[in-house]
Each structure stands twice: as C-alpha cells, then as structure tokens.
Amino acid sequence: MQFIKTISIMTLFLFSAIAQAEIIHIDTAKTQSLIDEGIPIIDIRTKSEWKQTGIVEGSHLLTLFDERGRFDIEKWMSDLDKIAGKDKPFMLICAVGGRTAMLSQYLDSKAGYTQVHNVHRGIVQWIGENKPVVAYDEHAAADMSGQSGNSENMSVSTTTEGSTK
Template sequence: MHERGKWMERRKYLQVMSRGLPPLLEQGVALVDIRRPEEWRQTGIVDGSLLLTFFDERGGSDPERWLTELAKWVPEERPLVLICRTGHRTVYVCEFLVEVTQRPLIYNVTDGIFGWLAEELPVVAPPSVPE
C-alpha cells in the first residue's frame, strides 16, 4: 500500500506450530477453535478453547455474524490464536481478520488439532454443543 509518499507494510498474521502454542496460552492469548461441533467431538479440544465455528459443512460462512460472536468473547486488543483440523481453514480466517480488524496479534496454528494430537498434547471433551 502507498500512502502520502510512504510504502506501508501490510499487516500480517503469525504462524505457530502446535508445540509452540502452550507458551502463548500461558501468556493469556485467546485460542479460538473454528471447527464444527462434530469435529470437536471427534478429536476433543484444547482446554480453554473458545468454540466458534466459522465454516459450515458445505464450506459456507457468515463472517459478520462470526465477528460479532468473537467480539462478545475476545476483546479486539487481546492477541488471538486460531486452530482448525490441519491449519488450512484458519489461514482464510486469519487473512480475513487482518483485513477487517485492528487486532494486534493474530496467530495460525499451522498443523491444527492433528498436530496437537501428534505431539501428544492434552485434549478435553467439548461441552455439549448443538449440531
């Protein structure tokens, strides 16, 4: 981007592997699991995750509704980590957040919950959630 004779660097999100997630959580970074309820039940979730589905089973989404829900739980100034199954869906959501919010720090868990499980890190059963 160019503004008044200066080149401005585009805001970016950061990549983190699942094994790098525990220190971020200890620092108070919010973890948002964007998977669907059946996926949470299938694998379990990282304890303390905010469960907030972004894409439905057909790949559709309602980004404005999702942002409204996110804002109810995670203030914009709080750093945010997004996790999905393998780190692919969260790339799209991270890009979206970079474009439409002023969040100071946004992370993508590049290997998703599958990476978390492969590292033998703990999961808990999700609370009862509607389909």
C-alpha cells in the same frame, strides 16, 4: 449454488488479504506458551470435528463454517468481538491450519485485528505431538456459554494425551 458462493468468498478472503497480511504462525510449543499466559484460543472447526478429535482445553468454540460449508461472517465477527479485541492477542485453531490461515489474513488485513496467531498445522499436529485434549460435550458447552448459536466456551477438567475419553 451455496457451494459456489462459499468458494467465492473463501477465494476473496485469500486473495484480498495475501498482499497485506502478516500472519503470526505458531507451533504447538508456542501455542502452549500462549495458553499458559492466558491468551484465548478459538477453535473454528465444526461440532462434528470437535466430537471426533476433542478440543484444546479452555478453547472458545466459534464455528466459522457449518456442516454444509455455510457461514455468517457478521455473526462470527460479533461473537469474536466478545472474546478478543482488535488490539489483543488471540489464537485460531482448526484441523490443519488452512481455514485459520485464510481467516487470520482476513482479520489482519481487512478487519483490523493486529495480534492474530494461527496455530500452524492445527489440532492434527497438536494431537500428533501428544498434547492434551478434552472431549467435546455439547451439553456442557451449551451450559457454560449461556447462549445458543455458534459460539461456545468449553472448559473441561478431564484431559488425556492426544485422545479423548
């Protein structure tokens, strides 16, 4: 039943937003440029995904779906508001850009966020182009965030090219 609910909500996100939303899809070069400008990047993947591939250094870790595919959009939006304002630019990244594309459409057309950038092809493309990632450290992330729940800010100084150590 939960799976059906999740699929229904994802479908609602997609179809309710498509007609109105203009998402700013960005490649890895533009992503790096915006990072260099200090624009926040929000990684919406699950903890297991962060552990598997690593993360873009400085990413705000804000899981949209848990390991079972469930989510709490009100909690997520509350956490997002602590990172980015509705009129401020920010980037969303996931594995290949699918989840963030749907979420970007929703944020733009239904929630009033005007400068949402979707990292097209996600962390897979980032790593595929040998861009640096850092290892996800759950304890460091929890210490840095100062909170529990699904929102973490991970800034680790050790980087590697396209893989984690």
